[in-house]
Amino acid sequence: MLTMLSENRCFGGAHRRYGHRSSVLDCHMVFAIYLPPQALAGQRVPVLYWLSGLTCNDENFMQKAGAQRIAAELGIAIVSPDTSPRGEGVPGDPEGKWDFGLGAGFYLNATQAPWSTHYRMHDYVVTELPQLIEASLPVTKSRSISGHSMGGHGALVCALRNPGRYRSVSAFSPICHPTISPWGEKAFSRYLGPDRALWETWDTCALLASGCAQMPLLVDQGTADSFISTQLMPEQLERAAAEAKCPLTLRRQAGYDHSYHFIATFIEEHMRHHARALLA
Amino acid sequence: MLTMLSENRCFGGAHRRYGHRSSVLDCHMVFAIYLPPQALAGQRVPVLYWLSGLTCNDENFMQKAGAQRIAAELGIAIVSPDTSPRGEGVPGDPEGKWDFGLGAGFYLNATQAPWSTHYRMHDYVVTELPQLIEASLPVTKSRSISGHSMGGHGALVCALRNPGRYRSVSAFSPICHPTISPWGEKAFSRYLGPDRALWETWDTCALLASGCAQMPLLVDQGTADSFISTQLMPEQLERAAAEAKCPLTLRRQAGYDHSYHFIATFIEEHMRHHARALLA
Numbered sequence: 001m002l003t004m005l006s007e008n009r010c011f012g013g014a015h016r017r018y019g020h021r022s023s024v025l026d027c028h029m030v031f032a033i034y035l036p037p038q039a040l041a042g043q044r045v046p047v048l049y050w051l052s053g054l055t056c057n058d059e060n061f062m063q064k065a066g067a068q069r070i071a072a073e074l075g076i077a078i079v080s081p082d083t084s085p086r087g088e089g090v091p092g093d094p095e096g097k098w099d100f101g102l103g104a105g106f107y108l109n110a111t112q113a114p115w116s117t118h119y120r121m122h123d124y125v126v127t128e129l130p131q132l133i134e135a136s137l138p139v140t141k142s143r144s145i146s147g148h149s150m151g152g153h154g155a156l157v158c159a160l161r162n163p164g165r166y167r168s169v170s171a172f173s174p175i176c177h178p179t180i181s182p183w184g185e186k187a188f189s190r191y192l193g194p195d196r197a198l199w200e201t202w203d204t205c206a207l208l209a210s211g212c213a214q215m216p217l218l219v220d221q222g223t224a225d226s227f228i229s230t231q232l233m234p235e236q237l238e239r240a241a242a243e244a245k246c247p248l249t250l251r252r253q254a255g256y257d258h259s260y261h262f263i264a265t266f267i268e269e270h271m272r273h274h275a276r277a278l279l280a
Numbered sequence: 281m282l283t284m285l286s287e288n289r290c291f292g293g294a295h296r297r298y299g300h301r302s303s304v305l306d307c308h309m310v311f312a313i314y315l316p317p318q319a320l321a322g323q324r325v326p327v328l329y330w331l332s333g334l335t336c337n338d339e340n341f342m343q344k345a346g347a348q349r350i351a352a353e354l355g356i357a358i359v360s361p362d363t364s365p366r367g368e369g370v371p372g373d374p375e376g377k378w379d380f381g382l383g384a385g386f387y388l389n390a391t392q393a394p395w396s397t398h399y400r401m402h403d404y405v406v407t408e409l410p411q412l413i414e415a416s417l418p419v420t421k422s423r424s425i426s427g428h429s430m431g432g433h434g435a436l437v438c439a440l441r442n443p444g445r446y447r448s449v450s451a452f453s454p455i456c457h458p459t460i461s462p463w464g465e466k467a468f469s470r471y472l473g474p475d476r477a478l479w480e481t482w483d484t485c486a487l488l489a490s491g492c493a494q495m496p497l498l499v500d501q502g503t504a505d506s507f508i509s510t511q512l513m514p515e516q517l518e519r520a521a522a523e524a525k526c527p528l529t530l531r532r533q534a535g536y537d538h539s540y541h542f543i544a545t546f547i548e549e550h551m552r553h554h555a556r557a558l559l560a
Binding site: 008009010011012015063064066068069222224255256257259260261262264265 | 288289290291292295343344346348349502504535536537539540541542544545
């Protein structure tokens, strides 16, 4: 059951925010969807899922990336979920930091109390949310996935863990190897407990090394990104992809940082990458 | 003296925020500028000034409108000033509302205490800021101006009051006749006092009726804009332009509202409108 919270006309299509009860997350959630003109005219369109980074909600990408122009041209819907469970009763970071808990679900299924009750963003993004959307809105079951930073990690992990579910995947500035990044270690140790073997099932580099089903990866990384060496580690992804013989297109974009100015610059190329798979 | 506060690479150019002391406003101000790749390569480029609406600062347009892509292609800089004086000692709305004072300078020169000390946004936007920018950054003296809502009013008034200063003007959802709109009446009665003859020198419709120097006006207005009949009154602009025989292109865009989703949809057409004048 989706409740439409708002609607804005945008590039001939509609940007909408919907609220719904999530049984997977055991809380009320809000997501945004851009429906291109083709969908409003009665055609079912494929969907690009966009996973945002730390501190974001459904709004950041829709307001700042400028992707609707291209989605309207191509006839692709875009779904932007929130980045964590929300609301009363959902525990946040005990220290009140922004890199864990609310706004920082890391797109995994937590196993440790008190997080395991609500923090199941992987199942929400991969299964529950698409089911809801495909049952209620004019979209097909053709899906692609992309994201930024924590959401770039999420997009790569969702695609690698679920062969056949996504037609294509890409990422901006992903956390490539969270099991050895400070953000990842903080989140994984709390959500997943001390067992590092379990952590590896949520880590792009480890998934590639384990011989998971592969698909071509498109990744853009700004060279002036202040998190590149401490948190994101694209060289680890390059190494893991090479060892696994996984086709990786990693583009180091000179001078670009971690902001939406970077995403806005290259989102058109990602959209066209996904369109080639979604509209084939 | 400009101090660069931040820089983000964006579409091959640079989005920068600068701080500076404004003598006109008697306070410290921040503005944003997008310099296209041509400017970074050493070429002087013309400038589009963008005036934002109520509650905004220099950031809203730069984050949400998606104009940098087109500015980069065309070789035009964009300057986004703040919408009022700011900082300690600058008085805001005594009632704490968002439609007067801070974030609501209305792009005029106040005559009434305590506002007249700082609230001189017209002189800041038309004179002081361009002088600073033209002295310090790789831009020419070719200027155009546009804006949204309160900033649409500001753009039209700046252009009409200063013949020859701007090559072209456009507006999204402008407050067309502020002397009879509640936002305008509240602001003008405080900034300008009770003399309605003075108000008319800051009102697009009244300026047109007074036989001011004219220029072609491009205005986009969404038909689903919740402020259209109470505050914006595009029909008043149509009437005034017709009576003054001023060339007006007023486009009513079906289903669009007052948000940046509307601006993002049509900003490319406005940019190309200004480019025809700036690059002629």
